Every structure is written in structure tokens, then in C-alpha cells.
Amino acid sequence: MARGLFITFEGTEGSGKTTQVELLGQKLSSRQPLMVREPGGTELGERLREVVLNSGMELDGEAEMYLFMAARRQLLHELITPALALGRIVIADRYHDSTLAYQGGGRGVPVSWPATFPRPDMTFLLSLPVHKGRERQLSAGKSADRVERESIEFHNRVAAEYERLAGAEPERITRLDASEPREAVHHKVMSRVKPAVDALS
Numbered sequence: 038m039a040r041g042l043f044i045t046f047e048g049t050e051g052s053g054k055t056t057q058v059e060l061l062g063q064k065l066s067s068r069q070p071l072m073v074r075e076p077g078g079t080e081l082g083e084r085l086r087e088v089v090l091n092s093g094m095e096l097d098g099e100a101e102m103y104l105f106m107a108a109r110r111q112l113l114h115e116l117i118t119p120a121l122a123l124g125r126i127v128i129a130d131r132y133h134d135s136t137l138a139y140q141g142g143g144r145g146v147p148v149s150w151p152a153t154f155p156r157p158d159m160t161f162l163l164s165l166p167v168h169k170g171r172e173r174q175l176s177a178g179k180s181a182d183r184v185e186r187e188s189i190e191f192h193n194r195v196a197a198e199y200e201r202l203a204g205a206e207p208e209r210i211t212r213l214d215a216s217e218p219r220e221a222v223h224h225k226v227m228s229r230v231k232p233a234v235d236a237l238s
């Protein structure tokens with residue numbers, strides 16, 4: 038069976054994931070990559086996004102974990118798995134490492150990696166001090182959602198868990214200094230992505 042290329046972007050708030058996803062999508066546009074964001078991308082995912090991020094509902098940490106994972110499972114079923122089976126490139130703005138970092142590291146919920154969730158071929162961790170990411174979001178005029186409104190201690194635990202994950206899986210996770218200019222970060226992303234894309238054809 039054909040297997041495409043599964044690329045994910047991770048990092049704390051405002052670290053530049055969406056910017057890098059867009060730059061990579063433009064660079065690979067001739068290959069028509071599937072671009073997804075989490076939570077979201079399906080009707081169920083978008084509805085769950087409203088519940089977990091914007092409803093103002095108070096959620097138990099473990100319940101929150103299952104909601105993010107339910108959204109992810111539906112996204113895999115409807116979009117990611119079929120695209121990879123066709124040999125396509127999939128670029129995801131957050132994936133399961135987000136749940137490991139936020140619900141696992143941030144909230145202290147025990148999170149595992151379900152056997153039915155494929156591991157990405159490569160993950161880019163955009164590493165930026167938490168306060169700098171928040172400053173970027175503020176200057177971009179982005180209002181904080183339920184998770185973003187958590188304390189600085191929470192976000193520091195998330196950042197620390199991301200660093201731990203990157204240290205534990207250096208083959209998969211490339212850590213990038215997200216304080217560098219957009220194009221410099223993109224250049225480093227491409228230096229890892231290009232050989233893998235060339236190997237597809």
C-alpha cells in the first residue's frame with residue numbers, strides 16, 4: 038500500500054505553527070498536500086473545538102483529553118488515513134503531541150499514544166519562551182481561548198513536556214528555535230522535508 042508523508046507542527050501558543058504550516062503548504066502546493074488543524078477539520082472536530090476551547094464550560098482534565106482525542110480519531114478516519122493511503126502529503130497544525138504536552142504535561146492527566154493513531158514521519162517543535170508567544174498573539178489581536186487563559190505555570194509545564202518529548206524521540210521530533218525570522222525557520226523545515234518529499238516520487 039502506498040504511504041504518503043505525515044508532517045506535524047507542535048509548540049506552545051503563538052510559537053508560529055500556523056505560519057510554518059502555511060509556508061510549507063505553499064512550497065509544496067504542486068503536490069496538493071492535505072492541510073489540517075487540530076482540534077477541527079471535520080464536522081465533529083469543529084463542534085468539539087467549540088466545546089473545549091470556546092464554550093466556557095468547566096471540564097475535567099481527563100474528559101478534555103478524551104474530547105481532543107475523539108476529534109483526532111475522527112480526523113484520522115475521515116481525512117488523514119485516506120490521504121496517506123493514497124500517497125499524499127499531510128501537514129497537521131498540532132497532533133497527538135499536543136495532548137501529551139497540554140493534558141499530560143500541563144494538567145497531569147496520564148496520556149498514552151493509542152495504537153490506532155499513526156506516528157508522524159516528522160514533527161517540528163517550534164520552541165519559544167511562553168511569554169514571547171503570548172506577546173505575538175496579543176500583537177496579532179488574538180483573544181485567548183479556554184486553554185490559553187491558563188496560568189503561566191501551566192504553559193511552562195506544557196513547554197517543559199514538549200522539550201522532554203523532543204529529547205525522547207530525536208529521530209522524529211526536530212526542535213527549532215522559533216524566535217528566528219519566519220523565513221529562517223521555514224528554511225530549516227525545508228531542509229528536513231525536501232529529501233523526504235523527493236523520496237516519494
Ligand code: T5A
Nearest residue numbers: 050051052053054055056105135136139173177184218219
Ligand atoms: N490543545 C490542542 C490542547 O490542549 N490539546 C490538544 O490535544 C490540542 C490539539 C488550540 C488550543 O488547544 C489546545 C492548545 C491551544 O491552546 P489554536 O487556536 O489552534 O488553539 O491555537 P494555537 O495552536 O496556539 O495557535 P496560535 O495561532 O495561537 O499560534 P501559532 O499557530 O503557533 O502561531 P502563528 O503562526 O499564528 O503566529 C502567531 C503570530 O506570530 C507571528 C505571526 O505572524 C502571528 O502574528 N509570527 C512570527 N513573528 C515573528 N517571528 C516569527 N518567526 C513568527 N512566526 C509567526
